[in-house]
Structures are given as structure tokens and as C-alpha cells.
Amino acid sequence: MRVSPLMHAYLYFLIGILFVYFAFEAIDETVLNPLTIFLTILATLDFGASYRLFKLHLKIKQKKNQK
Numbered sequence: 001m002r003v004s005p006l007m008h009a010y011l012y013f014l015i016g017i018l019f020v021y022f023a024f025e026a027i028d029e030t031v032l033n034p035l036t037i038f039l040t041i042l043a044t045l046d047f048g049a050s051y052r053l054f055k056l057h058l059k060i061k062q063k064k065n066q067k
Contacts, residue, residue, distance in 0.1 A: 019040075
């Protein structure tokens with residue numbers, strides 16, 4: 001059984017939120033420490049992947065409705 005892109009999009013979105021939470025927890029005195037920057041970059045990549053998967057789900061849904 002295949003997993004839909006929508007399920008993967010939700011998973012990536014939740015992981016992105018988790019990385020943002022960890023980034024906020026890693027802030028000591030300044031935001032510019034390497035761990036915070038790394039976690040923020042990972043969260044950005046996860047949010048981007050989630051957005052692309054949401055768009056893919058909508059495109060598949062539109063093609064299915066056209067048939």
C-alpha cells in the first residue's frame with residue numbers, strides 16, 4: 001500500500017515544528033550559535049518539503065477529479 005503525499009507532508013511539517021522547538025530551546029544568549037542555525041536550516045528544509053508535497057497532493061487530486 002502506498003502512502004499518500006499528504007501524509008508525508010504532515011509528517012515533514014510536524015518534524016519542522018519539532019526542529020523549531022529545539023532551536024528555541026537551544027538559544028542561550030544569542031541566536032547566532034551554530035546549533036540554533038543548524039536546527040533552523042533543518043526546519044526550513046522540512047517546511048519546504050512539506051509545501052511541495054501539499055502542492056503535489058493537490059495536483060494529483062485535480063487530475064483524479066478530471067477523469
